Amino acid sequence: MPPHSKKPLLLLAATLAALLPPRARSAMIVPLIPPPYDEQFSGDATYYGVTPDGDGNCAIRSPLPEMYDGMIPVALNDEQYADSYMCGACIEGEGFGEGEGRDPVEGAFKAYVTDRCPECLFGDLDFAADGDGRWDISWHFVPCEGGSDQTFLFEGSNEFYWKIQPRGGRSPVERLWINGDEAERSEDNFFILEGGPFDGEQEVHTKTVLNKRRRQSVAME
Structure with missing residues (x-):
C-alpha cells in the first residue's frame, strides 16, 4: 500500500506524548495532526462478524444517532484509531x-x-459484518451527513465525577471542557472530569477535529 507522508509526524507526536505525565498527555492532541479529512487511504478490508451496538471500544450504544442509518460499523486500525480520537x-x-x-x-x-482493530495495519478497516476474506479498498473520512444534534451519554457519573460522551455531531469531538475545566479523554470514547459538585446544568464546551466549537447547557441524566 502507498506510503503516507504524515506517519513520521504521528510517530514523533506519540513518542513525545509518552514522555509526559497522564494529565498532560490528555491535553496534548497526539494523533492525526491535522485531521486527515482531505486524504485518501488504501488498505485491506476484513470481517469480524455482526456485534451488538455498543460492544466496540468506542461504546457507541443504542439508540444510535440516525446519521449512522444504513452504514457499516467498522473497527479502525490501531494507529488511526489513536486512543478513541476518531470514534x-x-x-x-x-x-x-x-x-x-x-x-x-x-x-x-x-x-x-x-471499534479498534489492534492487529490491522495503517489504512485497514475491519467490518462488523458477516463475511470472509481480505480485500483491497480505498477510503476517506467525511463529515457525517445529517449530524448536528449533539447529545451526551453519561456512564458511572455522579455529582463529583462526570464521564460523558458527546455523540451525534458531524465529526468527532477532540476536546471537551466542563465549566471551563478540560476533561480527560478515555480510551473508550468518553471524557472524564472529577471535582464538582456538578448540580443541575453545567456548561459543556466542545471542539471537534474539524475545529467546530459548541457550547451547551448539559445536566446529568
Whole structure:
C-alpha cells in the first residue's frame, strides 16, 4: 500500500506524548495532526462478524444517532484509531473486488468507526459484518451527513465525577471542557472530569477535529 507522508509526524507526536505525565498527555492532541479529512487511504478490508451496538471500544450504544442509518460499523486500525480520537467518524470508501476469500468488497460503501482493530495495519478497516476474506479498498473520512444534534451519554457519573460522551455531531469531538475545566479523554470514547459538585446544568464546551466549537447547557441524566 502507498506510503503516507504524515506517519513520521504521528510517530514523533506519540513518542513525545509518552514522555509526559497522564494529565498532560490528555491535553496534548497526539494523533492525526491535522485531521486527515482531505486524504485518501488504501488498505485491506476484513470481517469480524455482526456485534451488538455498543460492544466496540468506542461504546457507541443504542439508540444510535440516525446519521449512522444504513452504514457499516467498522473497527479502525490501531494507529488511526489513536486512543478513541476518531470514534464515531464517518467514512466513504470503495472496494475493488480484488483480494482473497469468499465475500469480496465491491463498489461504494459508507461506514462509521465503532471499534479498534489492534492487529490491522495503517489504512485497514475491519467490518462488523458477516463475511470472509481480505480485500483491497480505498477510503476517506467525511463529515457525517445529517449530524448536528449533539447529545451526551453519561456512564458511572455522579455529582463529583462526570464521564460523558458527546455523540451525534458531524465529526468527532477532540476536546471537551466542563465549566471551563478540560476533561480527560478515555480510551473508550468518553471524557472524564472529577471535582464538582456538578448540580443541575453545567456548561459543556466542545471542539471537534474539524475545529467546530459548541457550547451547551448539559445536566446529568
